[in-house]
Amino acid sequence: MKVLVVEDEKKIASFVRKGLEEQGFAVESCARGDDAYTMARSQAFDIIVLDIMLPGRDGLSILRSLRGQKNTVPVILLTARAEPNERIEGLNLGADDYLTKPFYIQELIARIHAVTRRASGEPSSVLRAGHLTMNVMTRQVTVGEKHIELTPREFNLLEYLMRSPGRVLTRTQILERVWGYAFDPQTNLVDVNIQRLRKKLDPDGKGDFIETIRSVGYRFLKSE
Amino acid sequence: MKHSSFTLKLALLSALGSGVVTLAIGYSFLSIITQINYQRIDNEIRRLAYPKILRSHDLDYWPQFEWSLRFILGDEEARQFIVKVFDRNGKVLHVSPHRPGSLADKLSLTPGDSEKHIASIQLPQNPSLRLSPLEPAVSEQQPLFGIADVNLFRLAGLPFVRTMRQPALATFTTHGEAWRVAAMGNEQVTLVIGWNLAELHAELGRYRNAFLIAAPASLLLLFVAGLWLARQALRPVRLIAQTAGHITARNLSQRIPDTSAAREFQHLIEVINGMLDRLESSFQQASRFSADAAHELKTPLTILQGQIDQALQHAPDGSPEQGAYTNWLDEVQRLKAIVQKLLLLAQVDAGQLRATLTRVNLSELVESTAEDLRVIAPQLVLRPEIAPDIWVEADADLLNQLLCNLTSNAVKFNEQRGQIEIHLSSLSGVASLVIANTGQTIPCEDHDQVFDRFYRADKSRGRHVDGVGLGLSLSREIARIHHGNLALQNDRDGWTTFVLTLPRCPSGQPG
Numbered sequence: 172m173k174v175l176v177v178e179d180e181k182k183i184a185s186f187v188r189k190g191l192e193e194q195g196f197a198v199e200s201c202a203r204g205d206d207a208y209t210m211a212r213s214q215a216f217d218i219i220v221l222d223i224m225l226p227g228r229d230g231l232s233i234l235r236s237l238r239g240q241k242n243t244v245p246v247i248l249l250t251a252r253a254e255p256n257e258r259i260e261g262l263n264l265g266a267d268d269y270l271t272k273p274f275y276i277q278e279l280i281a282r283i284h285a286v287t288r289r290a291s292g293e294p295s296s297v298l299r300a301g302h303l304t305m306n307v308m309t310r311q312v313t314v315g316e317k318h319i320e321l322t323p324r325e326f327n328l329l330e331y332l333m334r335s336p337g338r339v340l341t342r343t344q345i346l347e348r349v350w351g352y353a354f355d356p357q358t359n360l361v362d363v364n365i366q367r368l369r370k371k372l373d374p375d376g377k378g379d380f381i382e383t384i385r386s387v388g389y390r391f392l393k394s395e
Numbered sequence: 396m397k398h399s400s401f402t403l404k405l406a407l408l409s410a411l412g413s414g415v416v417t418l419a420i421g422y423s424f425l426s427i428i429t430q431i432n433y434q435r436i437d438n439e440i441r442r443l444a445y446p447k448i449l450r451s452h453d454l455d456y457w458p459q460f461e462w463s464l465r466f467i468l469g470d471e472e473a474r475q476f477i478v479k480v481f482d483r484n485g486k487v488l489h490v491s492p493h494r495p496g497s498l499a500d501k502l503s504l505t506p507g508d509s510e511k512h513i514a515s516i517q518l519p520q521n522p523s524l525r526l527s528p529l530e531p532a533v534s535e536q537q538p539l540f541g542i543a544d545v546n547l548f549r550l551a552g553l554p555f556v557r558t559m560r561q562p563a564l565a566t567f568t569t570h571g572e573a574w575r576v577a578a579m580g581n582e583q584v585t586l587v588i589g590w591n592l593a594e595l596h597a598e599l600g601r602y603r604n605a606f607l608i609a610a611p612a613s614l615l616l617l618f619v620a621g622l623w624l625a626r627q628a629l630r631p632v633r634l635i636a637q638t639a640g641h642i643t644a645r646n647l648s649q650r651i652p653d654t655s656a657a658r659e660f661q662h663l664i665e666v667i668n669g670m671l672d673r674l675e676s677s678f679q680q681a682s683r684f685s686a687d688a689a690h691e692l693k694t695p696l697t698i699l700q701g702q703i704d705q706a707l708q709h710a711p712d713g714s715p716e717q718g719a720y721t722n723w724l725d726e727v728q729r730l731k732a733i734v735q736k737l738l739l740l741a742q743v744d745a746g747q748l749r750a751t752l753t754r755v756n757l758s759e760l761v762e763s764t765a766e767d768l769r770v771i772a773p774q775l776v777l778r779p780e781i782a783p784d785i786w787v788e789a790d791a792d793l794l795n796q797l798l799c800n801l802t803s804n805a806v807k808f809n810e811q812r813g814q815i816e817i818h819l820s821s822l823s824g825v826a827s828l829v830i831a832n833t834g835q836t837i838p839c840e841d842h843d844q845v846f847d848r849f850y851r852a853d854k855s856r857g858r859h860v861d862g863v864g865l866g867l868s869l870s871r872e873i874a875r876i877h878h879g880n881l882a883l884q885n886d887r888d889g890w891t892t893f894v895l896t897l898p899r900c901p902s903g904q905p906g
Contacts, residue, residue, distance in 0.1 A: 180694055186701035193708075224690065251690040251697075258751065273697035273731055275704055324763045339707055341721050343728040350767070351795045355803070363770045384712055387721045 172287065175216045176200040177207040177233075178249065179225050183272075187220065190276030196283075204228030211237060211244065218287055220279065221266075222249045223257065231261060238265040245290045247282055249274075275344060277335035284334075298333045300394045303372065303380060305333055312372075319371050324349065328364050329372075332381060337393035339384055365389060402629060406621035413617050414610070421606045428602065432595050433575065437564055440577045440588050443467060445562055448579045448586055454482075457489035457584075475591040480584050488584060566592070631660040639667060647675040681741070689738050696734065700727045743872050750790035750876050754900065757794075757826055758785045761819045764798045768815065772806045776814040785819060785826050787897045789877050797873045797881075798828075801893055804867075805832035808891065826899040829884075831892040837883065845883050846871045 174191055178184040179202045188198045201207045204227035211219060223230035234246055248261045248269040258269050267286045270279060296308040302315045310326060312319040327349045342361045365381060373379055382390045443464055457480040477491040562579040573592035638651045650671060653664040703723045710717040742748040758781055765779040805815045813833035820827055837845055846868050874881040879897035
């Protein structure tokens with residue numbers, strides 16, 4: 172899959188590029204708005220990751236021009252501002268998603284997957300890992316044939332883990348994503364909920380989906 | 396009333412000012428009129444009588460003199476004076492036949508009067524006896540009380556030897572009537588003319604009465620007029636205040652229109668508008684600054700987090716680097732939370748906190764929060780009562796922070812084996828969430844300050860519990876931008892109860 176990353180901060184562009192390349196994406200990056208616009212028009216990308224604040228030409232204006240020319244390439248906006256207006260404007264202009272800085276690379280990868288799947292018509296609402304299936308729309312989780320009852324927190328936790336298979340997730344990272352900023356990072360919320368999830372998904376303790384990394388966090392097993 | 400009304404003050408001051416001026420004018424008018432009249436009488440007497448005394452006359456000249464006086468002055472005036480003439484030995488040569496009333500008899504000028512009678516008049520001691528200030532009393536070494544001296548000399552049986560060329564003039568009151576008396580004499584006779592001042596005083600009294608009635612009436616009129624004028628004059632100020640009152644942080648672009656105001660107020664309006672210009676631009680700068688600061692801070696945080704995360708993914712499991720990277724990421728996380736909080740505070744201060752509204756299942760959110768509470772604080776007894784399927788229009792992040800703040804307070808300020816109650820219900824379109832905890836309650840006198848930015852009930856409470864939670868002031872701010880409210884209730888002993896109300900939206904998934 173070919174991705175265009177438009178980001179003027181070289182270091183951000185660099186870790187995004189590395190992270191995406193590790194996941195098997197082909198990445199082109201570009202630091203200037205006007206160059207990015209030329210590239211987006213001349214080459215075919217599967218998705219564009221577009222920073223809003225750019226030298227030359229800002230991200231929203233590029234998006235507006237692309238959509239004006241009936242270019243439907245999926246776009247994920249990156250923004251450092253928490254201005255709701257900017258987000259809403261971006262979505263109204265035809266952005267497929269947005270991500271607020273600072274973000275984790277797996278969050279971006281998860282969203283790229285979701286957006287491209289949606290763009291290609293593939294139902295993005297079902298996540299799979301081995302015999303574990305999660306339907307994000309109907310909020311149903313099954314292991315094999317067995318239906319699993321999860322609380323909303325457990326569901327969100329499992330969804331997050333399943334969207335980042337093979338990556339190390341620290342406790343605070345999980346806490347931020349599933350519970351929000353305001354929680355005390357010292358709590359045992361993550362551990363307790365992981366234990367419950369494990370018990371529900373795998374009551375016999377045969378094949379665990381979630382790997383514990385001592386004093387770091389957890390990793391969802393990558394399915395082959 | 397703490398502040399006295401400026402309008403009232405202005406009216407009172409103007410009435411007071413005009414009152415003083417009116418009084419002064421009235422007083423000087425009356426005294427000038429009095430003096431003019433006295434002078435007129437004095438001049439008249441002097442003009443008519445003095446030339447007569449300069450020459451010697453026959454003894455029977457004096458009735459003729461009085462008759463000529465009456466002829467000159469006319470009947471009206473004639474009734475007002477009496478004439479008395481006596482020789483050097485005090486013998487009366489002539490007394491006016493037409494003495495008005497009983498007065499002339501009581502004048503001590505009659506030689507036959509008894510000493511007792513004379514004493515009763517007590518001319519020198521009579522306080523109303525005054526010599527005209529306009530005239531030197533008596534010529535030569537004569538003491539001031541010339542008239543009295545005349546009487547006293549006579550009463551003492553001494554020959555009246557003093558010759559008075561210039562008339563001695565005095566005013567005195569006897570038996571309720573005032574008299575202007577002129578005494579003058581030559582070697583032969585002493586002539587005393589008494590001029591009744593009753594008429595004059597009556598006239599002056601009429602003036603005074605007219606003034607006493609007119610002055611308060613006009614002052615009242617002036618006060619009312621002053622009130623009206625002040626009110627009229629202050630109307631532009633009221634309009635300016637009204638307009639300025641509507642200007643808040645959210646609509647700083649408003650200005651006071653300066654169309655119909657007078658020149659004096661034009662300046663005030665310009666000054667206020669200028670101030671608003673500066674205020675608006677500094678507000679804009681502040682909000683731009685917070686946006687810029689957020690951007691500036693978030694970029695390095697993104698890089699830091701991205702690079703550490705990348706390193707973490709490649710560190711071998713259980714290696715010391717992996718532990719270190721995890722710690723670093725935790726610190727980055729803390730910085731992110733601080734930046735987030737600062738940004739929120741800056742937005743609230745600039746009146747620019749805005750919510751991205753989506754439909755949120757409040758029941759589910761509260762359920763999850765209760766579930767988390769059981770994990771965080773297993774030592775507390777939790778009693779949730781959560782009505783299902785209550786949806787609200789809200790910013791999920793902000794609402795989550797608000798709930799988190801309320802529940803963490805309920806844990807923080809609870810007692811060892813305390814209780815927490817969480818009730819979510821809905822009544823006529825309003826979702827109401829009650830979160831109550833046991834433990835030390837907030838003192839009643841602090842209830843109003845609980846929602847202040849820097850309030851903390853007990854300052855000795857540990858800092859670590861504060862964490863990244865938002866204060867109650869921000870929680871209430873969040874409730875309000877959702878058109879709801881957050882309030883502290885004090886209806887149960889030993890319980891601290893917070894009530895969050897939010898407008899509810901119709902149940903069910905968005906269609």
